[in-house]
Amino acid sequence: MSASAQHVVLAASGLGKTYAQPVLGEVSLTLRAGEVLALTGENGAGKSTLSKLISGLETPTTGHMQYRGQPYAPASRSDAERLGVRMVMQELNLLPTLTVAENLFLDNLPSRFGWVNHKRLRQLASAAMAQVGLDAIDPDTPVGELGIGHQQMVEIARNLIGDCHVLILDEPTAMLTAREVELLFTQIERLRQRGVAIVYISHRLEELQQVAQRIVVLRDGKLVCDEPIQRYTSDQLVNLMVGRELGEHIDLGQRQLGAPLLQVNNLSRGDKVRDVSFEVRAGEIFGISGLIGAGRTELLRLIYGADAADSGSVALGQPPQRVSIDSPKAAVKAGIALITEDRKGEGLLLTQSISANIALGNLGAVSTAGVLNADAERALAERQIQAMRIRSAGPHQVVGELSGGNQQKVVIGRWLERDCQVLLFDEPTRGIDVGAKFDIYGLLAALARQGKALVVVSSDLRELMLICDRIAVLSAGRLIDTFQREHWSQDQLLAAAFAGYQKRDAMLHNAAPRMDA
């Protein structure tokens, strides 16, 4: 650690924020120059609130901050940025139709008499991009043509331009490939040595251990740990976050694996999904693993009829009958459900109530001759709120106000009302806090015990190894191999995930794979 490590850049004391209810209470924290501070905790623990207070997006209800020896109370984000406190948000803030260079310098385009000086802009952009290892990309490329990982790096590069003493990174690796993560870590290390105080927000404990020196854990809006990170093992950190022991095993209960319920035969679509076949038995949890871009989501969408397959077929039931599924409507009719990866974009009516969301797709059950029965609808919603333990103010609460885990439960609750025999889950626990994850695992197990066939796509290999009976590995659109619970190892699964990329020019633009494990 450099000599300046003890130098306090920003000190917060008694920081608190209250909306309708307190979300952050009396948090005191110091950020030191040349130190990476890992900030972690369950969703809703107050991580983002805390970082918003520091970066000027919100103003604290209580407490105060000192920045480089001066009282610090930023009125806005730009206020904080001018002082050198910057935050890279999870959501990308780029204009896809503009070039990388234009995005980087949008607020300060080099110009002469109002005309953009493109030559100078390119030079500046190249320098900024080299800082984050994006040398290979032409600064004149429109941002929309870059992969999501590269876009994230552009976003980071943009925040490194100009004065930066405090840099907050909110889940910066959520979209990145392994290679890009390495690049990012190299950059973080370089910034750290320059004396920048870095706050690294993430759920990924391995990453935190790799990149940070100190860890701060928030739980229920309170600071429960502020220590050097090497004192803790991953399990201890999880315990700190959740406040309870996390078992390596989960009891899936007694199940009977029955006959195959879902049979997928030679399904193909373009180069996304190539000739994929597998079958899932009643009562079985079938995992699909693979790198981002391996075609997992695309495969589920083909089975569900959300996209049209070029070739191949799906058979359902016992004995499997070939069914023609050309639309989600047909899939639902045949007894297939899809819980999408993108809850907000594809799963929910965010501005509508919980009851409207649960009833969507079940309106036949709560109506007579096309007329809704409000009591029946409320009863249905209340039933699922109870069964799924959805934390809410009642069936009328707007879904957008719920936490990620509760939103996911609303989506799942909708399908539980329909008696689907085959359920396809795409990243069912993404963006959900640890506690709620286990609720979802328990639910998957319960569904399997009822004799349903479950297909679970997840980027979290340990999650799949925890809950699945078999795991199939997709790589570059092909199903490489299927592993039985007793016969798999993390290494084998990883090796299979990379298999499809080895023959091709694997490191083609953004095809680089990534695995969380």
Add this chain to the structure above:
Amino acid sequence: MKTTPLDNQGAAPARRSGTYLGLGTYLGLAGALLAMIVLFSFLSSHFWSYNTFSTLANQIPDLMVLAVGMTFVLIIGGIDLSVGSVLALAASTVSVAILGWGWGMVPAALLGMAVAALAGSVTGAVTVAWRIPSFIVSLGVLEMARGLAYQLTDSRTAYIGDTYAWFSNPVAFGISPSFIIALLVIVLAQLILTRTVFGRYLIGIGTNEEAVRLAGIDPRPYKVLVFALMGLLAGLAALFQVSRLEAADPNAGSGLELQVIAAVVIGGTSLMGGRGSVISTFFGVLIISVLAAGLAQIGASEPTKRIITGAVIVIAVVLDTYRSRRAARRT
């Protein structure tokens, strides 16, 4: 799941949404209307009179039913610019059926409405089949319907006589059957929107069409149906107009679409889809009509009237955007 005392989600006040715009919206609209009535009553001694009331009640049924259809169209995130032309097409069809083919009152009326519904279906079907914004499709249909109306009538106003006059002759308290029909349409439409599966799907489609599709519902037929309904109501509005003018004018309803959309937006139905109410649309119609009548009575010139009406529309859209942003921020 643990209950976390500091969790801000759990105890957030429940908020209704969708077809219920909130008591505040209705009170706000009623307040704005009342303020206008009071203002015009002070400014003009003739405004607060039976005559004004009767004139208004007889002139607004067209706007009322058109605005109902447009409310549905906006709720699914579409827009229909062709309503004025479709109205003229329906009126022209009625005139041809009666004057040219000697059809009776009822069959001619039904034919006119069917033609209008067909025009709406064309807009809807093309929009859905090729996934084109309804804005552009309806602009094309606007031209086609107007052209057809001219062709059917040889570009001349066709005098039909008093066949349909009973529609707009006041029966009691200065109120005509057309006004009563329009009120019934409003009540029925609000019930459809709030109490039926169809209405729920419309809100869903306007909020997130992909989510509706992935929930196993094919949104396409519902969208076509909404445009067909819009056409049908334009046909009904055509009958009201024919009965009032005792003629079919191929120039009728030119520019009417803007008035209709303005009334719906003033009522608070969102241009972005997913949120709206027929009741508040009714308030919107009343506001825009009272404004027009009041300005006429205080002797405002035509240019002044247009400037003021335009300003009111802009204010309504600003309010709509403000509300949408607030809703988005909550999520």
